Amino acid sequence: MEKHMRSDKMTKGPSAAPRLALMKALGLTDEEIDRPLIGIVSSKNDIVPGHMNLDKVVDAVKQGVALAGGVPLVFPAIAVCDGLAMGHEGMKYSLVSRELIADSTESMAIAHPFDGLVMVAACDKNVPGLMMAAARINIPTIIVSGGPMLGGYFKGHKVTVSSVFEAVGTFHAGKMSAEELGGLVNEACPTCGSCAGMFTANSMNCMTEVLGIALPGNGTIPAVMSERIRLAKKTGMRIMDLVRDNVLPRDIMTRKAFENALMLDMALGCSTNSMLHLPAIAHECGIEIDLAEANEISKRTPNLCHLSPAGEDTMMDLDRAGGIPAVMHELAKLGHLNLDCMTVTGKTVGENIKGHEVLNNEVIRPVTNPFMKEGGIAVLKGNLAPDGSVVKRSAVDPAMMVHQGPARVFDCEDDAIAAIYGGKINPGDVVVIRYEGPKGGPGMREMLNPTSAIIGAGLGSTVALITDGRFSGASRGASIGHVSPEAAEGGPIALVHEGDQIAIDINGNTLNVLVSDEELARRKAEWKPRKPKITTGYLVRYAKLVSSGMKGAVLS
Structure with a gap:
């Protein structure tokens, strides 16, 4: 594979000698230095449940990059857990971390001119922060997440972390005992992953699919599934194709792609935080979104899913019902989706969703029988x-x-x-x-x-x-x-x-x-x-x- 020229400014010519010496200090061989250098941004840490498995995902991405002839080089990004920051001064630092993530990723990617980037994300602010960075830096980039958490069960009902937050109010109202609250705490979050409902993290991971900057399945394949590791390997391999063909984030995240994102936002019933993050990502793409458009899109976009907190279904249920491709396939029947948008698969949205029928009409309602005739978010x-x-x-x-x-x-x-x-x-x-x-x-x-x-x-x-x-x-x-x-x-x-x-x-x-x-x-x-x-x-x-x-x- 012929190496793209981006990293040549760091590795080619007599003036590169000092930089080559430093790269040799990393243990890199001449053969590796002459191959495409792929930066892997990892937000792995030990405090966020959605990130505790990212080392496994990063290892799989590295294998994929190496299999396809590239050299993977990992650098970090921070991540704040909204759940752990909730209710105290720490929450003031959650949204603002999005800008830190975008800025620090920009700094690393330009200071060390990589040929392409793989962004390994998971939770609320690092997903949009990294997407903002992808648009700003605008070199070949693909995103893969750590995947959603499995939901829990308590007294015969599906539960998530939101069930625990609400239970605190029930306890204070004298309607739940301390023993019951403790039992729910032990059952609500049974695995690693981004919290199991259609909360902000999963909303934005679904948006990576819809915008075309991640492979199908990225938003819904659970964190604990081996399929998540296979997806990471495929992501590592796919970035090499994007580098070869010089496919850039702004080629993919177009105005039509953001229109699709707003439609899917309405159909899925995503977090209202998507109304913060989609305009911010679009802004980095040079696209200004007037959120007044959301009401017009909502009028023609039925709400097809009632995932937690709107209902009891979790991301696992959505995945088993066909995931985002199935939701898009169903929504496309109304004729409003922009099916010609290009994605990181090398195929259009229409080609990606072809044949992806809904597998469970209780989780993903048909457009003829939606939960609501209008979309899940209103301005x-x-x-x-x-x-x-x-x-x-x-x-x-x-x-x-x-x-x-x-x-x-x-x-x-x-x-x-x-x-x-x-x-x-x-x-x-x-x-x-x-x-x-x-x-x-x-x-x-x-x-x-x-x-x-x-x-x-x-x-x-x-x-x-x-x-x-x-x-x-x-x-x-x-x-x-x-x-x-x-x-x-x-x-x-x-x-x-x-x-x-x-x-x-x-x-x-x-x-x-x-x-x-x-x-x-x-x-x-x-x-x-x-x-x-x-x-x-x-x-x-x-x-x-x-x-x-x-x-x-x-x-x-």
Whole structure:
């Protein structure tokens, strides 16, 4: 195989002699140095359950690269576990780690000019972070994940980590014993892998397939399956073809590919975090996504899957039902998918999904009998969210699709949690958590604890929650996030008073506070910016540079 020229700037010519000496110090032979050099970005660590098996995946990728004539060279990426960071200051560092991952990968890949990259990812922020880096660096690249966790069983029901978060609320409400809670803890997360439902990690791993930057199966093959290792080997072999043909990420992740991603997002009922990450990845591709498009796509895209937290099915169930190719094959019957998009397989989307019929119509509903006629995510606008907000419609109780109630206002997540656990939230209330946006948090914390507390207390059909922060993919209920402009920028959410009536119409895509324009203007004139919560370190720089959540929370 003829070596591409990218690494020649590091290895060719008399001036390369000092660099060659350093490469010899690695134990590389002349024959290896003369072959394509493939960087393997590994986010393996010992603290994230979705990453504990990545050493096995990386070894398989290395074998695949070597089998196809390349030289694999591994370097690291960080990864934060959202579940472990949840509910304390650590969550401020979750979303912001996406930018660190993209920036550090860019640094490594350009400082050491590889001929191609294989990105081994798994969880919430390192998947989109690495995809952003792939688009930014724009050399031949392919992604492979560690795979999803298997779901657990407890008292005859399928359970996931979201079941445990909700159980904490049930325990605080006096409806579950400590012994029962402990039993659930032992059963909910039985294997390694990214948490078993259609949460953020699995949502984004499915998006790698849809966007065409990963091989089919990447989103759904469980972490513990030998098929995952075979997929990693095939990924290692496939990168050599991409290098030979000089197929670049931006050749694959086109506007039409992002349109497909938004459609599959709606069909699958993905995490609302996808509405942060897809625009950010597109931005690195030079493509700007207006999330108002999401509602138009939703109108023509039925919701075909109700995976946890919307239902009990897990990623294993989706995989056995045919995985992402089957969902795309079913959705293609409506004639809206862009089937001519190229993928890393060397084939088009249409060629990849041909013949992939759905194997279980209870897990993947037919387009003629969907769970919902419209997609799983909705963007709401109104005087409370002039720039928009996002809700996972597929996980909302039907009774809460239209709701009006008094605002219960909290200036941080912690105060809201104390009120919910303290029994101070009443049926009909609208919990407002503000100053938790990208700038105000800073870092836009996830609100899985308060949403789970509401569900666990039995208030999921009567209480809504809105925030300028965001939600875990494991959240369910009338949980409306990304409210923009955020409170820290003087957005209307900063002007809400305790007891104001808030009107939510998810069907009509509106979110309003029932206060006159004149009164809002008066409150705005009296509003003063809050002092920063964090005054040192990376978060200070992040808060100065980050954009709105509705624009992907990218750095300017």
